[in-house]
Amino acid sequence: MSFTTEKTDHADHLTDDNVPVANGGATSPNGHLQPPLPNSAPLPESAVNPDVAGSTAPSAASTRPPSAIHAPTQVTYDPEFTQPPTLNYSLRTRKGWIAFFWTLVVLDCVAMPIALYFGLWYGTGLSHNAVFSISTGLLGTVSIVEYFLRFHRLWKQGSTCRVIGARRFYLDWFHWNLSFAWIAVMIELIVGTVPEEPPIRLLAMPVSSMLFAFGVQLLVIDAARIMGYKAPVRISSLPRGSPLRPGIYSLIEDIVAVDGSGGTEFRQRLNLRYQASKDFRLMLHRITLFWAAGALGAAVLTTVLIFTLSRDAAYVVGWCIPFLWAGIWAVITTKWVQVGLKHEYANWSETKWKA
Structure with a gap:
């Protein structure tokens, strides 16, 4: 060999x-x-x-x-492709960091908003407007820090995680999505804190709104791919005019390459694996549908509960259910991918390069 x-x-x-x-x-x-x-x-x-x-x-x-x-x-x-091209990346060596990071995110984006709401609303004499002004100002500190850290990783000279074929200012698809998502969330929260009596149900909706957008984008991209449309804009390493790939593909590429320190090398290896393996392509398609359907389902359920439960319960549900759903889906996806990769290796000689 x-x-x-x-x-x-x-x-x-x-x-x-x-x-x-x-x-x-x-x-x-x-x-x-x-x-x-x-x-x-x-x-x-x-x-x-x-x-x-x-x-x-x-x-x-x-x-x-x-x-x-x-x-x-x-x-x-291996130029003979006697086995699937390796991704040269493992989550096993990063379990500690992943657990630490998501613990901070949950504390910052779930525990803190709820604690501030009940603590300031019922435990102080602050106006209701002031309660949510404080909560909005402190929300997402960890996520915002991570946002600027990944911006620096992509923008700096000598970046080792930049998108294949793109100029420096492009950053990556996930970063632009994250930017627009934060803008939308901030607008929603700011509008909700303007009235003297803030609409609490609206202030419980930001995460559900993000799930709606996430699920719709995954479905639209995958539907366009199936119908044979080309990429209307650059989607990370896919130039404008390229055949589309499953919606989850660019998220895996960007998150692992930048946040997971896989670098541009991972982008190249992921591309090679995708083009070489029919089973891998099919798995990403199914995972895309799984996350799209789950995101839309969780968003609908959360929205219904927000506008039917009592005020306090609605606020708790709005900030808890989306993260609970994401955790469950992540665990299922991890097991699914492990089984899928074993199947891919076992059937490699029969399925490689097939459309």
Whole structure:
């Protein structure tokens, strides 16, 4: 068995969608992603770092801005594809950090709003407007810090987690979604805190609103993919005009690459695995539908309860049920993927490369 190493210069990825990209096979000249070819040759050091090339460096490389010069990414794979291309990523070594981070998120986005509501509403003489002004001002501290940390990881010079084929300012699909989601939530909360008597049921709706948007986006993208539509805009590493992929694909790519420290290498490996494996593509399609249906179902249930239960119960339900649902879905998905990957390996010789 022989192995090929794909050496990819991130600087070559940082191009417009209509500019040819020379990256050792991860992106074709028309900007569409494709698996690296078995005969992909590593780029010379002069193509990666103009400083090494001296006076013989190509003019295109020597004129790159400093922000476009990055360390190469190594992707080693079996050109015979005798087994599924490895993702080279595991959650097992990150369990502690994942548990710590989500504990902070739950405390920040579930426990704190509820504690502030009951503590300030019933335990102080503050006006009801002031109660929710304080709660809104303190909401989401951990999430906001994480938002700016991931922005820095994507924006900084020498970023090792940037999107394949995109310029620096693009960030990634998940970051733009997160930005619009936070804007929508803040508008909802600010509007709710303007009246002297805040509409508590409206102030219990922000997370459900995000679930509605999340579920609809997953369904729309997957439906468009099935109907053969092309990507109308860049979706992370998929350039505009590329065949769409399941809605969950870009979320996995972005979250693992940036927040999970998988880097641009993971983006490349995920692309290779997706294109090489029929079972993997089918699994992502089914997981997309699972999360879309679950998000919409949880959003509908939460909304109904918010507008039918008593005021206090509605506020608790609005901030608890969406996170409870997400935790249950995450556990189910983890087990599902573990079983799915075992099935993929067991049936690899029969299903690889099939449409």
